Amino acid sequence: MHGLYVHIPFCMRKCGYCDFASTDRWNSEDLAAYMGALAGEISRRGHEAGESLSSLYVGGGTPTVLTPALWEELFGAIHRQYSLDPDAEITVEANPGTLNEEGLRHLRLLGVNRLSLGVQSFDDRELAAMGRIHTGSQARQMVRLAAQAGFANLSIDLMQGVPEQTEDSFRSSLSEAAGLPLTHVSVYELKIEPDTAFFTRQQQGRLDLPADGVLSGMDGLREQILGEAGFGRYEISNYARPGQESRHNLLYWRNRMYTGVGLAACSRVPGKRITNTTDMVEYIRAHRDNRLPDALVEPVDRAMALEEELFLGLRLQEGIRAKDLQERHGVDLFAQYAGPIRQMTDEGLLSISGEGICLTRRGMDWANRVMTAFMR
Ligand code: SF4
Structure with missing residues (x-):
């Protein structure tokens, strides 16, 4: 995709x-x-x-x-x-x-x-x-x-x-x-x-x-x-x-790959994130010089990709499935994040389903708090 x-x-x-x-x-x-x-x-x-x-x-x-x-x-x-x-x-x-x-x-x-x-x-x-x-x-x-x-x-x-x-x-x-x-x-x-x-x-x-x-x-x-x-x-x-x-x-939100074109557009392609210039003059000059209008190319390593996937996936009602995290990152969700999962479920902000975790209705209103707990 x-x-x-x-x-x-x-x-x-x-x-x-x-x-x-x-x-x-x-x-x-x-x-x-x-x-x-x-x-x-x-x-x-x-x-x-x-x-x-x-x-x-x-x-x-x-x-x-x-x-x-x-x-x-x-x-x-x-x-x-x-x-x-x-x-x-x-x-x-x-x-x-x-x-x-x-x-x-x-x-x-x-x-x-x-x-x-x-x-x-x-x-x-x-x-x-x-x-x-x-x-x-x-x-x-x-x-x-x-x-x-x-x-x-x-x-x-x-x-x-x-x-x-x-x-x-x-x-x-x-x-x-x-x-x-x-x-x-x-x-x-x-x-x-x-x-x-x-x-x-x-x-x-x-x-x-x-x-x-x-x-x-x-x-x-x-x-x-x-x-x-x-x-x-x-x-x-x-x-x-x-x-x-x-x-x-x-x-x-599922952290899949996409290309963005145009002023200030972002792309997420395997191993990197690319952000285009926000300067219209430079955007058009890049085209005339036959080059890409990249302003920033950031490598995305495995740890960053995992963090992104958690951060984005928690925004979704479907949440994060343990099986996906295992397949895509080789990480055991319930073992690696036992601390924040326990803390956030105790606070009523996160719920555990058989397959993974997702925000509760109240958690949706306090999403930043939950995400911060996972990023520590
Ligand atoms: S100024 Fe911003 S919010 Fe208004 S129409 Fe343009 S892009 Fe949309």
Whole structure:
């Protein structure tokens, strides 16, 4: 199994909380130069997979700023370099403010079979406070149009703990999600990152966020509303209908191999992790010089690979299976980690099944504490 991630770092407007590698300062020439460099990187990295792709994920940024011609070129470059499994999951991230029926039809024709919509909220006050370019009604409409266009596998992102949000408004966004033809919902808690507009406002005392008590109430709401609507929590922040878990993201959490192309993209290939430059000028220069845009190549030895597998696997509801750890790393889970397993089960944060270990419902809210215990 190998996945390919493609990063499109352009947005219509920078959201107040966003520290992703994305910019709203670009024109059609920048876009063309970047897409040329991206196609070059795809062809230079093609050998890393060594097998056909089980998943392709085009994320950003806002990939749906691409014109139909640029989409054709991108998929042409990918198909020249990689073969895809017949049932490969092909996801595109979309911003509800940048897509229409024609765009949806075109994505379907390209073979895209999963859409991930950056909805964030259905509440107009919250959306405006976050700096999003769409309204709640545009988001609702986009989900319906995507379903009509044949996207049977549809995901949205929601955010928790954002300015203007109350328990009621969060409940209402979750209920809207539960009533739409979705297969997957990601719910991310707002984190204030440096170099964002929210960070500056917080430093100036101008950012009003929901109080801690309100936030903890929200955790219970998402479990209840999404659970009752048939979505299972399969990862700390992710809920899916049975069998509709994100196969691409499962590659990350199961510590499998993937190639990332584009600005700031990461690859995990046997024995190393590669991180691309975050500097757009350098990214395009690397292409012109006929070299890869690597900024960092880190060797990953056996001990690091084991640590990664524990750290990532604990995020998943399925947890870590002793048999997998034995086969992949030659490690006896219950012998090597007897101390943290005992401590975390005593605290009610971890449970032991016949096959391995996983976080309890409470453990999902205290995941960092559990992970730290295993890393000591
Ligand atoms: S649309 Fe997404 S990537 Fe772009 S600025 Fe907003 S949050 Fe960041």
